[in-house]
Amino acid sequence: MVSRRDLFRSAGAITAAASAAAVSRVAMAALPEPVLQTKPDTMAPLLPQTGRPYNPVVTLNGWTLPWRMNQGVKEFHLVAEPVVRELAPGMKAHLWGYNGQSPGPTIEVVEGDRVRVFVTNKLPEHTSIHWHGQRLPNGMDGVAGLNQKSIQPGKTFVYEFVARRPGTFMYHPHADEMTQMAMGMMGFWVTHPKTNHPLIEAVDRDFCFLLNAFDIDPGAATPKIMTMTNFNLWCWNSRVFPGIDTLNVRKNDKVRIRIGNLTMTNHPIHLHGHEFLVTGTDGGPTPKGTRWYEVTTDVAVGQMRQIEFLADEEGDWAFHCHKSHHTMNAMGHDVPTMIGVDHRSVAKKITKLVPDYMVMGERGMADMGEMEMPLPDNTLPMMTGQGPFGGVEMGGMFSIVKVRKNQKAGDYSDPGWYQHPKGEVAFEWSGALPEPARFAAEGGQSMPRKTPAPPSEVNVRKPTGHSGH
Template sequence: MVSRRGFLQGAGVASAAVSTVAMAALPEPVIQTSADTQPPLLPPNGRPYNPVVTLNGWTAPWRMKNGVKEFHLVAEPVVREMAPGFKAHLWGYNGQSPGPTIEVVEGDRVRIFVTNKLPEVTSVHWHGQRLPNGMDGVTGLTQPAIPPGKTYVYEFVARRPGTFMYHPHADEMVQMAMGMMGFWITHPKGRHPHIDPVERDFCFLLNAYDIDPGAYTPKVMTMLDFNLWSWNSRIYPGIDPLVVRHGDRVRLRVGNLTMTNHPIHIHGHEFVMTGTDGGPVPKSARWPEVTCDIAVGQMRQLDFLADEVGDWAFHCHKSHHTMNAMGHGVPTMIGVDHTGLAGKIKKLIPDYMVMGERGMKDMTEMEMPLPENTAPMMTGEGPFGAVGMGGMFSVIKVRKDQKPGDYKDPGWFQHPPGTVAYELQGEAPAPARAASPKPAARDIEVQVRKPGQHSH
């Protein structure tokens, strides 16, 4: 057992169990159980910065002690509401999965107390940070594991601005599959040549789970066939909209901790990638995009000008990632004639429903019975009916009358007359076709040249 004073004075020590005396001086861990997007946390002390908004999440408060920003993370089992009526038993930090976002300023000295309330050892890796090797959080390599019931301390200087993450590096396959992860933002200490100021700054993590319909706990041995693709452990329609004011400069910070890549796509606007895992991207190296493919373990920072009003879809462009829990062994039934068959099957299985003979869209409006604690596969209601989406899907709501700093949902967009696609009334006129001239008749002589004989 090493005392806190001895730990802080020791050179090259990664982390150490905190003494009883030091425990009394720990900052109080702040626990959050609501899955609603919390307002940005304006810095009460320290150097000023423009705070981020964590989608369906929150920013961890801190205390200043002798010029050091102190945070307290508690690794523990949590219950996460992934969508209304659907909850998952996960592991996370401070009552939630993902854990709270940590926001600091370039040059801040940061001290993080990590208390382990899991049934096994853990650690925290500060993904993307430049720090002393002994603070990197790899169990067995750079530090001893944090035993259950113990608190360890990490301390380092936030050396460079950017978008980062944190997650365990102990039994990583299980602990990350159970939802242990969080965001880290280091704001620039002043005007940066490659970091423009923005009015709205959002962040969220891409994560995935394999939870059988009716179950609560993820199957941690799954490698690829996940059935729940989520943003910050939420699935549509449980993902809040991103509300912005017309004319706002908007930043989207996205980190990928799933097992596959995700082409993140925005409607109605173009963005530029202004930052990566390695830091800000020089302006000369940027180009406009509407889709950014984010690979496993990567972080991307996307900036755009919200200059088109409306409700704009924002989602992963892998089509099966915008669906909720579904088996992968379902056969394709398109074009299969069920005439007379459904009635016979219902005599044996009263709740049987015909699915998929015209595609799967019908399922968005079916009132089919589901097991307890199961989210519908494709769901969500919009102003014109069923949205028919799930998983990694949300809406960017751009409004002219949204006040600066106001993130409240303004409701559905009111389209000006004549700006919504409509059904053609009456009989459709025949399409105009250009007259095709008849080719002139002429004799065509075909000459055939036979290959010559060659010796080989």
């Protein structure tokens, strides 16, 4: 552990701390030292120094949990605890997570590894961990009350099983799920293949992140756990744009991105400038005969998707959820549509009474991206972000894949904005505009509409007697 700890310290990344409140000193002597991380930065890949070799992943705005080898067993230590997570500069949330962060650290193992995970509970209530998608003994599946007793506050439990198949997985509680997952308790798990696999190709860069969401009132810091649909902060690894790091790659790198969805809705994830293949799900690698090129893939609730593409187009390429409200921050759902309404006269009267009053939505919502309206403490603008050409007008689930020909292998640093070659940027036309040619007929219905017959006239005669019956 000394060399690995020194590696992280040299990067300014990790602080190790003993969980003294959880277990006694005698018990701690038998446990792996819990390693904590509080920074929301994307950490460099953790190169394996013990155990089987593998090509490590990079967790977007996250990190990989170190381990120790103990008589051939790979041992980890997770600490479930309250954490403070910066969602983006200017806003922090009071969440629950693991080892100082939400989501917790990524766990990386190799197919065939015997894995032992110590879980210490520093939450105010009981918990458990379910190893989402793993093949393991039933008593290690982590459903509190069904497969095991709950882990009570201050207690440490041990999970042990063999990582039987390679793939992309998650971990999360299966105790008071509504509260604990809404508060941010989740993490990524990657099992690498131990040998060359016919369906898993080697890649140059391997990223992973989880989709999660919170409902936090502007000015507040704790999520509302009873929310079912109207979330206002759509996150990648508990970060929102502009706080989501960019994915920095070298031109012609083969790139893999692993995505897990633990929100309450599906997310169509869209990449600009490239096509990709869906090469894996939570069920394992996909057969090659089922793969076709996409630019958007839908990730449903509880699912994992693994996409791969060749980064052969240089530039700064948007990468985001294609649900338009999922690329906004802390938006209100009850704002009326005011497009086309002239507020000028009434706004003058209101500002005499309310100096900070601002008109919203008169010309659309793009003004929200650059407005200087006072915001409550600890909240974010609905749309924000400054690019090289002006406001980006985004939030939530949005980032950028930066492809550069001079990015070095293994270098994940941000190369800055793309310098476009001359003549390759859209520009304003300043010449005369021709009169548009218009069709004489604007089209119509596909077939004539059937004209209904005029209604029949009905004469009603009131009987005058009973004769003739």
